[in-house]
Amino acid sequence: MSSRKGSAAAHVVMGLLAVYFLLPFWxxxxxxxxxxxxxxxxxxxxxxxxxxxxxxxxxxxxxNGVYLTWLRNSAFYAVVSGVGSTxxxxxxxxxxxxxxxxxxxxxxxxxxxxxxxxxxxxxxPTYLLMSQANMVDSIWAVILPSLLxxxxxxxxxxxxxxxxxxxxxxxxxxxxxxxxxxxxxxxxPAMRPALVTVLLFSMVASWxxxxxxxxxxxxxxxxxxxxxxxxxxxxxIMGNGGAATFNVIVTGALVAIIPLIAAFLMLQRYWRGxxxxxxxx
Amino acid sequence: xSEVRTESAAAAPAVAGPPPRTGAKAPGRRLASAxxxxxxxxxxxxxxxxxxxxxxLPMAYAFKISLYRSTLIEGExxxxxxxxxxxxxxxxxxxxVVRVLIFGLIQTPVMIGIALLAALLIDAATSRFSRFFRLAxxxxxxxxxxxxxxxxxxxxxxxxxxLSWTGVNFxxxxxxxxxxxxxxxxxWAGYNMIVLYAALQGLPREVYESAKIDGAGQVxxxxxxxxxxxxxxxxxxxxxxxxxxxxFFTEPLILQPLNPGAITQHYTPNVYAYNQAFxxxxxxxxxxxxxxxxxxxxxxxxxxxxxxxxxxxxx
Numbered sequence: 001m002s003s004r005k006g007s008a009a010a011h012v013v014m015g016l017l018a019v020y021f022l023l024p025f026w027x028x029x030x031x032x033x034x035x036x037x038x039x040x041x042x043x044x045x046x047x048x049x050x051x052x053x054x055x056x057x058x059x060x061x062x063x064n065g066v067y068l069t070w071l072r073n074s075a076f077y078a079v080v081s082g083v084g085s086t087x088x089x090x091x092x093x094x095x096x097x098x099x100x101x102x103x104x105x106x107x108x109x110x111x112x113x114x115x116x117x118x119x120x121x122x123x124x125p126t127y128l129l130m131s132q133a134n135m136v137d138s139i140w141a142v143i144l145p146s147l148l149x150x151x152x153x154x155x156x157x158x159x160x161x162x163x164x165x166x167x168x169x170x171x172x173x174x175x176x177x178x179x180x181x182x183x184x185x186x187x188x189p190a191m192r193p194a195l196v197t198v199l200l201f202s203m204v205a206s207w208x209x210x211x212x213x214x215x216x217x218x219x220x221x222x223x224x225x226x227x228x229x230x231x232x233x234x235x236x237i238m239g240n241g242g243a244a245t246f247n248v249i250v251t252g253a254l255v256a257i258i259p260l261i262a263a264f265l266m267l268q269r270y271w272r273g274x275x276x277x278x279x280x281x
Numbered sequence: 282x283s284e285v286r287t288e289s290a291a292a293a294p295a296v297a298g299p300p301p302r303t304g305a306k307a308p309g310r311r312l313a314s315a316x317x318x319x320x321x322x323x324x325x326x327x328x329x330x331x332x333x334x335x336x337x338l339p340m341a342y343a344f345k346i347s348l349y350r351s352t353l354i355e356g357e358x359x360x361x362x363x364x365x366x367x368x369x370x371x372x373x374x375x376x377x378v379v380r381v382l383i384f385g386l387i388q389t390p391v392m393i394g395i396a397l398l399a400a401l402l403i404d405a406a407t408s409r410f411s412r413f414f415r416l417a418x419x420x421x422x423x424x425x426x427x428x429x430x431x432x433x434x435x436x437x438x439x440x441x442x443x444l445s446w447t448g449v450n451f452x453x454x455x456x457x458x459x460x461x462x463x464x465x466x467x468x469w470a471g472y473n474m475i476v477l478y479a480a481l482q483g484l485p486r487e488v489y490e491s492a493k494i495d496g497a498g499q500v501x502x503x504x505x506x507x508x509x510x511x512x513x514x515x516x517x518x519x520x521x522x523x524x525x526x527x528x529f530f531t532e533p534l535i536l537q538p539l540n541p542g543a544i545t546q547h548y549t550p551n552v553y554a555y556n557q558a559f560x561x562x563x564x565x566x567x568x569x570x571x572x573x574x575x576x577x578x579x580x581x582x583x584x585x586x587x588x589x590x591x592x593x594x595x596x
Contacts, residue, residue, distance in 0.1 A: 006499055010406045014414045017399060021417050021471060024432050027443055031435070044443040092328035100314075101321025107329060114336055116582045120528045120551055121575030124558050124567055125343035126335060148331040179320045208425040210531050215559070226427035230535060233431055237538040250435065253428050264423040265416065 032254040036247045055251040062232075062244050067252055069221055070228040074207055074256075077139070077224055081146035082203030089149050089198055093156025094187055098169060099179070108157070115150050120211055127215045141216035142224075146206050152198040159194035160187065196270050207260070225256050340575075347569035364569035373547040374570060380458065381549050385526040388462040393519055395466065396473035401503045403474075404481040415478070418471035426468060430535040433464045437539075452536065454543040461532050465525075473518045480514035481507060516589045520582055527578050530555065550574050 023045075031039060033052040042048035059067055095101070096108050126145055130136050135144075164187060172182045188195075210226040217223055220231065229252055235243035244252070350360040368374050399418055403411045421429060436442045437451035437460055444451065451460045484507065492502050508515075530551040537544045546560065547553040550570060558567035 007406060010402050011408070011410060013398070014402055014406070014411060017395070018414050018417045021421055021467065023443075024429075024436055024467070025420070027436060028432055031441070039441045044441060044445075088327045088331065092325045095321050095324035099317070099321035099324060101318040101325075104321065104325075107325065111332070114332070116524075116579050117336065117340065118524065118528050118575050118578045120530060121343070121571045121578070122336065122339045124554065124564075124571050125339035125346075128346070128564060129339060129342055144331075145335045148328075148335045150332070150336075153328060183324075204423075208427075210425070210427050215555075226425050229431060230427055233434070233535070234538050246435070246441065249431070253431055256428055257424050260423045260425075261420060264420065268416065268419070 028250060028254050028257075031247075032251045034247060036245045039246055039250070051247070052251070055247050056255070058245075058248050059251045059255065062248055066220060066228065067255075070223050070225045071256070073139075073222060074224040074226070077142055077146070077209070077213075078203045078207040080143055081206040082199050084143070085147045085149040085152060085202045086195060086199045088147055089152035089156055090188070090191060090195060091183075092153045094160050094183055094191070096153070096157040097160035098164070098166070098187070111150050111153060115154060123211050123215050126212075130216070136216050137218050137222070139222060142209075142213050142222075145212060146202075146209065149198070149202055152202060155198060156191065156194055160191060164190050193270075200267060200270060225252075229253065229256065343568045343572050343575075346565050347572050349565050351565060360565075364566050365573060367566065368569050368573055373553060374550060377547055377550040377553050381526055381529050384458060384462060384529065385523055388465060389519060389522045389526065391462070392466045392470050392522065393473060393515065395470045396477055396518065397508065397515065399470070399474040400477035400481055401507060403478055404507070405499055405503065415475075418474050420471065421468050422472040424468070426531045427535055429468050430464055430532045433460070433467070434536055434539060452540040452543060454540075457536070457540060457543045461529075461536065464532055469522070469525075473522070476518055477511060477514055480511040484510050520585050523585070524578055524582055527574065527581075 027045060030045060030047055032055060033047055033050050034042060035049070035051040035054065038048045038051065096104060122145075127136060127141075130141050135141055168190075169182050169186055172186045173179075177185070207224075208226065209224065210230075213222075213224050213227050214230075217227065220228065223231070229249065232244040232249050232252070236246055236249060347364050348359060348361055349357045350363065351357050399414075403415050424432070436444060439445050439450065450456060488506060488510075489502050492506055497505070528551050529549045533544050533548045533552055534555070537548075546556040551574065554567045554570040554574065557563040557570065
């Protein structure tokens with residue numbers, strides 16, 4: 001900034017916006033240290049009696065320790081869907097960019113045409129189809145639909161097309177490498193930045209997914225965190241007996257987002273890079 | 282978006298000619314290209330199978346059942362477009378559509394505006410604080426929508442929330458739409474800021490230098506030079522926001538128990554379709570609403586891209 005006044009004004013605006021973005025987290029952190037009475041009686045933005053450890057105990061014992069199961073489920077769904085969809089997208093994206101086979105252009109045109117189909121519109125018919133195949137209420141009902149990532153395929157195709165010269169692959173073929181070997185040892189290493197991006201986006205999408213597991217699952221031992229916490233929240237508001245109290249839910253929300261934020265801050269380099277890959281046309 | 286194109290290395294004449302296409306004369310070569318085709322198909326097979334199973338098939342199935350009605354006496358009967366007619370005439374569908382349109386008309390410009398302001402600020406002010414701010418604004422995106430909404434549900438609470446001193450009821454019939462708008466703004470403004478900031482980073486700096494020499498101030502440069510130059514990124518961010526708004530579902534569903542009278546079972550088209558299917562088992566009607574909504578989002582986004590293609594640099 002050239003003028004000092006302008007720079008000061010800019011920092012004031014940024015300061016106000018930072019408060020807006022961060023204050024909810026501060027509230028959550030403070031609230032997770034209070035017992036239920038403290039939540040209702042003390043000032044909401046400052047600490048009173050410290051009950052965090054007790055809240056964590058309550059959280060992991062509520063409903064026979066189902067919270068830990070949810071946490072594990074969320075992680076499992078995110079890793080399997082993320083890795084699976086990235087591998088499948090990498091194979092397809094590479095083939096669309098570098099391999100010749102009949103129907104390639106038609107299939108890719110179809111993919112481009114379908115990229116804008118909203119995912120929410122597909123949840124209900126997918127549920128009905130999978131229930132006819134007796135596949136609902138299982139981990140596959142959540143994982144299989146999440147393996148499809150048309151946008152990831154498109155992104156990787158663009159990346160491979162623009163960053164891996166044919167000569168590089170041709171040289172490996174002349175050295176006698178088979179197609180799979182060329183893909184594994186030449187193309188994959190060159191695709192790494194784009195692969196990390198696709199992996200991050202699909203893992204976060206899966207970790208955040210709510211509509212699909214909500215519809216597909218009825219066994220609460222299979223719930224991811226998002227669906228599980230909502231059931232607690234609804235019971236708490238309805239005032240059902242034996243339901244998780246607000247302090248437990250607040251602590252559950254805090255525990256759920258800490259690993260995410262930590263991962264986020266550690267991987268922020270990749271996010272920034274990734275958001276621009278899609279932009280390069 | 283940034284127009285940086287990494288052209289693959291200038292095509293040097295390959296040592297071996299390109300692989301022969303089908304119809305080559307030697308039989309051995311035809312075999313090679315058949316093998317090539319098989320390999321290509323092997324690579325795309327998992328994706329192609331998923332595309333059919335979880336996109337084409339559900340779409341076709343949704344369309345099929347939307348053309349039928351279940352009746353008590355005759356079971357499933359072919360109703361052609363009756364479900365669609367009913368959906369278009371249904372006042373509850375219309376209310377939901379009007380609601381998401383009002384929501385989108387206000388929330389989209391507000392959020393994109395905040396994102397653009399923040400992006401221009403961190404692009405111009407390079408300080409330790411602006412780096413910290415960049416992270417702070419992005420962190421809400423790391424929180425699952427469900428948990429972000431739960432959090433705001435507590436923040437809005439009269440009994441335990443920090444906003445109770447305002448005396449405002451954040452979940453009354455008059456305020457709840459704005460409260461929902463605040464949640465989505467809080468959650469997505471930082472993400473869009475990063476997208477726009479990435480576009481700003483791709484702009485050539487020389488342009489500002491010459492503008493500065495001509496006597497333009499930072500504010501003028503930001504509004505008259507930088508903003509128009511990232512119009513394609515702005516257009517895409519706006520498009521994705523509108524698409525999300527039309528499908529608005531999770532936030533109202535989570536906050537529903539706070540005020541079921543205000544956040545009704547037909548609050549948005551998607552909430553209505555969900556309840557038609559899972560509260561009333563009206564799968565045919567629900568499929569019609571879903572399909573209609575999906576078609577509107579799909580066609581709308583392509584029209585939007587087409588109408589703005591000169592500026593959005595999409596080919």
